[in-house]
Amino acid sequence: MSTRLRHSLRVFALVLVLWWAAPASAAAQNWSPSRLPDGQPDIQGTWEGSADSANAGHSLEEGCCDPEHNKMQQRAASNIGLRKQVIIDPPNGRIPFQPWAIEKRREHLINLEAPTELQHIEPEDRCSLQGVPRSNLRGPIQILQSPGQVVMLFEWVHAYRVIPVDGRPHAPKGAATWQGDSRGRWEGNTLVVEATNFRFDPVGYNKQPWIDSHGTFYTDSLRVVERWKFVDANTVDYEATIEDPKVFTQPWKIAYQIQRLREKNFELIEEGCWEGVSVSNRLEAGRIAAKSGKQRIHSHTEP
Amino acid sequence: MLLPVLVLASLIAVVDARQQEPAKPYAPPRTADGQPDIQGIYNPVGTFYNIEDLEYQSLYQNFKPNPSLSGKSLIIDPPDGKIPYQAWAAEKRKPIYQLHGDPTPQYVDPNAQCWPQGVPRHMNNREFEIFQPPGHVVIFNMAHHSYRVIPVDGSPHIPEAVKLWQGDSRGRWEGNTLVVDVTNNNDQTWFDVMASFHSDAMRVTERMTPVGPDRIEYRAVITDPKVYTRPWTFAIYFNRSKDYGSELYEEACVEVNDRNMELLKRPGRN
Amino acid sequence: MSIMARLPGWMIATLALASLLPAPAAAQGSGPLPRTADGKPDLSGIWQAVTTANWNIQAHSAEKDVPAGLGIVEGDEIPYQPWAAAKKRENFANRATADPDAKCFLPGVPRATYLPFPFQIFQTPNHIAITYEYVHAVRRIFMNSSHPRGPLEFWMGDSRGRWEGDTLVVDVVYFTNQTWFDRAGNFHSEALHVVERYTPITPYHINYEATIEDPKVFTRPWKISLPLYRRIEKNIRVLDYECYAFGLERTWYRPPE
Numbered sequence: 056m057s058t059r060l061r062h063s064l065r066v067f068a069l070v071l072v073l074w075w076a077a078p079a080s081a082a083a084q085n086w087s088p089s090r091l092p093d094g095q096p097d098i099q100g101t102w103e104g105s106a107d108s109a110n111a112g113h114s115l116e117e118g119c120c121d122p123e124h125n126k127m128q129q130r131a132a133s134n135i136g137l138r139k140q141v142i143i144d145p146p147n148g149r150i151p152f153q154p155w156a157i158e159k160r161r162e163h164l165i166n167l168e169a170p171t172e173l174q175h176i177e178p179e180d181r182c183s184l185q186g187v188p189r190s191n192l193r194g195p196i197q198i199l200q201s202p203g204q205v206v207m208l209f210e211w212v213h214a215y216r217v218i219p220v221d222g223r224p225h226a227p228k229g230a231a232t233w234q235g236d237s238r239g240r241w242e243g244n245t246l247v248v249e250a251t252n253f254r255f256d257p258v259g260y261n262k263q264p265w266i267d268s269h270g271t272f273y274t275d276s277l278r279v280v281e282r283w284k285f286v287d288a289n290t291v292d293y294e295a296t297i298e299d300p301k302v303f304t305q306p307w308k309i310a311y312q313i314q315r316l317r318e319k320n321f322e323l324i325e326e327g328c329w330e331g332v333s334v335s336n337r338l339e340a341g342r343i344a345a346k347s348g349k350q351r352i353h354s355h356t357e358p
Numbered sequence: 359m360l361l362p363v364l365v366l367a368s369l370i371a372v373v374d375a376r377q378q379e380p381a382k383p384y385a386p387p388r389t390a391d392g393q394p395d396i397q398g399i400y401n402p403v404g405t406f407y408n409i410e411d412l413e414y415q416s417l418y419q420n421f422k423p424n425p426s427l428s429g430k431s432l433i434i435d436p437p438d439g440k441i442p443y444q445a446w447a448a449e450k451r452k453p454i455y456q457l458h459g460d461p462t463p464q465y466v467d468p469n470a471q472c473w474p475q476g477v478p479r480h481m482n483n484r485e486f487e488i489f490q491p492p493g494h495v496v497i498f499n500m501a502h503h504s505y506r507v508i509p510v511d512g513s514p515h516i517p518e519a520v521k522l523w524q525g526d527s528r529g530r531w532e533g534n535t536l537v538v539d540v541t542n543n544n545d546q547t548w549f550d551v552m553a554s555f556h557s558d559a560m561r562v563t564e565r566m567t568p569v570g571p572d573r574i575e576y577r578a579v580i581t582d583p584k585v586y587t588r589p590w591t592f593a594i595y596f597n598r599s600k601d602y603g604s605e606l607y608e609e610a611c612v613e614v615n616d617r618n619m620e621l622l623k624r625p626g627r628n
Numbered sequence: 629m630s631i632m633a634r635l636p637g638w639m640i641a642t643l644a645l646a647s648l649l650p651a652p653a654a655a656q657g658s659g660p661l662p663r664t665a666d667g668k669p670d671l672s673g674i675w676q677a678v679t680t681a682n683w684n685i686q687a688h689s690a691e692k693d694v695p696a697g698l699g700i701v702e703g704d705e706i707p708y709q710p711w712a713a714a715k716k717r718e719n720f721a722n723r724a725t726a727d728p729d730a731k732c733f734l735p736g737v738p739r740a741t742y743l744p745f746p747f748q749i750f751q752t753p754n755h756i757a758i759t760y761e762y763v764h765a766v767r768r769i770f771m772n773s774s775h776p777r778g779p780l781e782f783w784m785g786d787s788r789g790r791w792e793g794d795t796l797v798v799d800v801v802y803f804t805n806q807t808w809f810d811r812a813g814n815f816h817s818e819a820l821h822v823v824e825r826y827t828p829i830t831p832y833h834i835n836y837e838a839t840i841e842d843p844k845v846f847t848r849p850w851k852i853s854l855p856l857y858r859r860i861e862k863n864i865r866v867l868d869y870e871c872y873a874f875g876l877e878r879t880w881y882r883p884p885e
Contacts, residue, residue, distance in 0.1 A: 226687070226698060227686075227687035227698060227699060227704045228687065228704075229686050229687030229688050229689075229699060229704060230687035230688060230689060230696055230697065230698050230699070231689045232689065232696065254689055390665065446883070446884055447881070447883075450880065450881045451881075464878065464880055468878070471872075471873075471876070472872065473870060473872075473873050474764060474868070474870060489750070489755075489757060491672065491750035491751065491752050491757070492672070494750065496750060496757065496759070498757070498766060498768075503734075503764060503765065503766045504764050505759050505764060505766055507748065507759060507866070513863055514863060516863070516865055516867075520867060522867060522868050523868050523870055523873075524764075524868065526865070545878075545881075545882065546873065546877060546878060553881070555881045557882065557883050584883040585883060605768065605770065605776075606768070607782075608766075608782040608783065608784055610733075610734055610782075610783045612732060612733065612763075612872050613728075613733045613734060613783060613806070
């Protein structure tokens with residue numbers, strides 16, 4: 056074999072090895088999405104959190120549920136906890152609450168177990184909007200794009216988010232909303248979204264959404280930065296950094312995969328949540344439990 | 359002292375006008391869109407106390423009735439000058455005659471509560487101004503800033519289900535006479551302080567004719583099959599105001615009127 | 629040889645110059661503005677604002693029966709003097725009963741413009757009249773004339789107008805101190821001075837701006853702006869809203885069934 060050919064073969068082999076061993080992120084650089092007329096990568100379609108994140112919406116720390124709960128809800132007995140740790144920072148997978156906030160959350164958990172007022176019932180069960188990032192954790196998400204905008208339609212409680220990616224500023228602080236005010240930009244194949252200006256009701260602690268069902272609450276200082284990294288046509292490495300200096304001791308991060316739904320002709324259905332809600336039984340049960348005098352907190356790990 | 363006399367004099371003139379010869383036809387100038395131009399500020403005598411009997415009109419001026427005008431009516435048809443009420447309606451009106459000097463709240467003139475006067479009453483409630491922008495005749499009242507817009511562009515009436523205080527007016531010019539058809543009236547306005555009333559089936563056909571540069575002859579035929587036995591006709595003149603000036607002032611009525619209704623609610627009265 | 633080289637020099641120069649001239653003032657889309665015989669834009673017709681400013685002229689979240697809004701105040705800040713900022717907070721706390729609008733009083737200027745009710749503009753060279761559906765409020769804008777001698781206090785102020793190009797500029801003074809700018813308690817004194825600018829931008833849209841000045845209440849003038857939309861429905865009319873008559877209907881003279 057000639058020197059030149061040998062050299063080329065070696066290079067070729069090296070390239071082969073490097074390519075084969077490359078981590079997923081290198082593959083992301085290689086994924087070339089088709090582009091929309093305004094230059095955005097085309098990410099349209101229906102997506103949903105992968106099986107790894109299935110129970111994270113209930114508790115980002117503990118997932119769900121326990122044998123008794125599973126039996127009542129007709130879930131598989133083995134469907135307990137989280138398949139994979141969703142909170143990646145802090146590394147111990149626990150939400151870094153300030154001391155006062157730990158107490159507040161405990162109060163939520165006690166009231167969850169024996170609700171006596173409407174505001175004790177989990178906001179999601181009362182059909183409240185879920186805000187960011189919780190909206191991404193329950194059910195299918197349809198993504199639409201129009202020039203300068205990414206629009207996410209959520210099947211759960213027919214919610215939506217409009218994310219302008221055209222560089223316009225945030226809306227005025229006075230017009231706070233439950234879903235927050237999102238502004239996005241593309242960095243390569245990663246959609247980076249900053250959400251602020253979340254609505255906060257200081258009077259009724261439970262009048263606003265939670266970040267999960269285990270009473271993870273926030274204030275109007277909440278700021279969430281999401282990174283939707285489209286690694287290929289069907290997979291998103293999703294990461295969200297959550298910060299609220301009034302509630303947490305540090306910003307914390309969640310990460311999991313979101314996948315494109317492959318079901319043919321999938322369509323979102325209407326979810327008329329409030330129209331079907333009935334809370335009277337729960338409040339009745341709660342009052343009975345509260346009369347017994349024993350205080351229990353809502354948990355899937357404690358007896 | 360002079361003012362009440364002047365007002366009284368113009369009142370008499372209004373009443374006597376019924377017996378005058380018809381005026382020689384007067385040709386008013388034209389607006390830019392071809393309407394006979396009758397714009398300006400006119401000064402009728404103030405709201406009517408009782409259109410069937412002008413004896414009490416002078417109560418507004420010097421708190422005393424004027425017997426010399428007793429029996430004089432602004433109604434020219436029927437000839438007896440009385441509103442042709444159906445029997446049930448005539449009965450309803452009887453109590454007001456005893457109470458008109460000191461009415462209980464339900465008998466208080468709606469005009470005294472700053473409510474719009476309706477048609478034709480808003481044509482005789484203090485100064486008013488006629489303004490004719492293209493395609494419209496607009497009448498502004500000084501009294502609690504009420505107004506009426508009369509399109510003369512041939513557009514149709516609004517749906518019957520909508521009832522308005524000032525009704526819905528559609529006008530057209532027949533020569534120099536503005537003929538206005540007023541429908542969609544509600545039943546909340548009165549023709550005078552003495553509760554001359556109507557239902558929401560009322561329809562008014564007005565004819566306004568300038569008979570001179572400073573005078574408009576006004577006729578209104580009032581039809582209401584739920585309340586009257588036949589249509590009746592109301593007639594007055596408007597004289598152009600010579601001393602008011604060129605701009606109507608704002609009269610804010612309800613903003614200062616709060617206490618009046620309270621004053622009427624003395625113990626034992628409701 | 630190019631075409632340009634064959635044209636006479638004067639023609640080339642003229643063409644070059646023509647390309648530099650500004651285009652005649654044309655409305656953005658939807659054709660030219662309708663004009664009156666004296667060449668002014670014709671603002672006649674029925675208009676209405678679509679905004680939540682009547683509840684709160686600044687950005688606000690939703691409340692029961694009150695939609696959220698982004699506000700109409702430029703910069704979203706109202707420069708109250710310190711005493712006035714405290715008064716505004718007091719007004720806000722009492723707004724359900726203290727808002728003069730809740731008592732059906734005249735709305736004042738500029739609130740009349742952004743109420744959720746239509747109004748009609750009648751335009752002639754010497755005067756422009758605006759008839760509002762809400763409590764039959766009326767404004768007369770006398771053109772090219774001066775305010776009368778004061779002191780005067782009108783709920784709707786005294787309005788004098790003039791044209792600046794295609795913009796109707798209206799100077800309004802002689803207010804009471806009784807009206808609010810919105811349900812949220814933003815207020816003024818009788819020293820209020822409002823300068824409105826009505827600029828039609830298409831035959832169906834007017835860009836409305838108002839500069840608010842009141843040296844007794846604010847530290848500097850401030851501005852609001854919002855679009856006004858022409859009501860284009862067939863046979864549209866201004867109806868009535870006799871706010872202070874609701875619930876007080878007379879029924880004793882209703883015909884028997």
